[in-house]
Amino acid sequence: MNQQHVTTEQLIDYLHGELAPGDDAEILQHLEHCGACALAYDEQARVSEALRAYARMSERELPQGVVNRIWDRIDREERSPSWGARIAAFWRPAIAVPVAALLVIGIFFGYSATHRTPITTIDASYYLQDHAAITGTVPFSEGIIVPSGMGSNAPATTTADATSPKLSGSLVADAR
Amino acid sequence: MAAPRKPFDPPTPEQVAFLERAIEEHGKATYNFALRLTHNEADARDLTQEAFIRVYRAWRSFQPGTSFVSWIYRIVTNLYRDELRRRKGRYQEEIPEDNAPQQYGGERPLAVEPIEELVEAQLGETMSKALDALSPDQRQVIVLADIEEYSYQEIAEIVGCSIGTVRSRLHRARQQLRKLVEHFSAAK
Numbered sequence: 274m275n276q277q278h279v280t281t282e283q284l285i286d287y288l289h290g291e292l293a294p295g296d297d298a299e300i301l302q303h304l305e306h307c308g309a310c311a312l313a314y315d316e317q318a319r320v321s322e323a324l325r326a327y328a329r330m331s332e333r334e335l336p337q338g339v340v341n342r343i344w345d346r347i348d349r350e351e352r353s354p355s356w357g358a359r360i361a362a363f364w365r366p367a368i369a370v371p372v373a374a375l376l377v378i379g380i381f382f383g384y385s386a387t388h389r390t391p392i393t394t395i396d397a398s399y400y401l402q403d404h405a406a407i408t409g410t411v412p413f414s415e416g417i418i419v420p421s422g423m424g425s426n427a428p429a430t431t432t433a434d435a436t437s438p439k440l441s442g443s444l445v446a447d448a449r
Numbered sequence: 450m451a452a453p454r455k456p457f458d459p460p461t462p463e464q465v466a467f468l469e470r471a472i473e474e475h476g477k478a479t480y481n482f483a484l485r486l487t488h489n490e491a492d493a494r495d496l497t498q499e500a501f502i503r504v505y506r507a508w509r510s511f512q513p514g515t516s517f518v519s520w521i522y523r524i525v526t527n528l529y530r531d532e533l534r535r536r537k538g539r540y541q542e543e544i545p546e547d548n549a550p551q552q553y554g555g556e557r558p559l560a561v562e563p564i565e566e567l568v569e570a571q572l573g574e575t576m577s578k579a580l581d582a583l584s585p586d587q588r589q590v591i592v593l594a595d596i597e598e599y600s601y602q603e604i605a606e607i608v609g610c611s612i613g614t615v616r617s618r619l620h621r622a623r624q625q626l627r628k629l630v631e632h633f634s635a636a637k
Binding site: 332 | 485
């Protein structure tokens, strides 16, 4: 430290008593022997002194008008609270708890009403498929069931139930 | 910490007495702090009024044994920051610049010392202009460190930033202030 000059930052920290005790002592020692750094320190100290002098010079009394406005505002707020305060007061537990409970119940029933589980229905084609499957396992039955993909080997076919919209050609039956 | 007063609860005599005492003992200091921070009388009056309203509302959150002045300065600082932000981003956090330390002494010439040359009559005007030309952040840290003489730790608590930020902000602010004082002194 004795050989190296003190930086402005160190001087500012030293001036404000913000250095660790060891560093503080080193700078003090350096300033005693280094005229240039001592001058730099004096200048920093004068900045602080000038600021405090300016603060003293420019000091003002608190205007009475400010004090009056503070109390007026408090009186006004006490007499007629803001909407925010009214809502906050309304939203006390005695009201908030039942309202919250009603909301929960309402949401539950509302959801149940709009999201009903659909009733399981059995499509007509299921019965046809079932029937076809059973018939297919019985040799010499009246109708021979041929899967639609069996193409050219199949005899002339027609739909088992031409009126069923669900039976879209997956199963065909011999019309004979 | 006691529970805060519920809305519509009538003010207690203790609450009213707390505010009366706060204004009487610290009203002037708070107003002057607001004045130095804002450099504007109208803003300082509004800021002081709003700060004491907050003190009144939150009086129970003040912890006895701690510094009331630090508490209300923190309130003033926060209100000022909010107000500046509200005025469409006039308040901007400082962007850290080159923090390379400046070396004094040696071959480097010492800076001119305009402050020493200022007579008291000039000091007020020059310093006022120089402080006014600083950014709100820089003005705030100089006021707290050099006029109010708070430690870096206390300033960090009041402003709501780290000690490192306080330190670097103060270093830059003081260097900037010196340049501004030189500028305004030369302009006379």
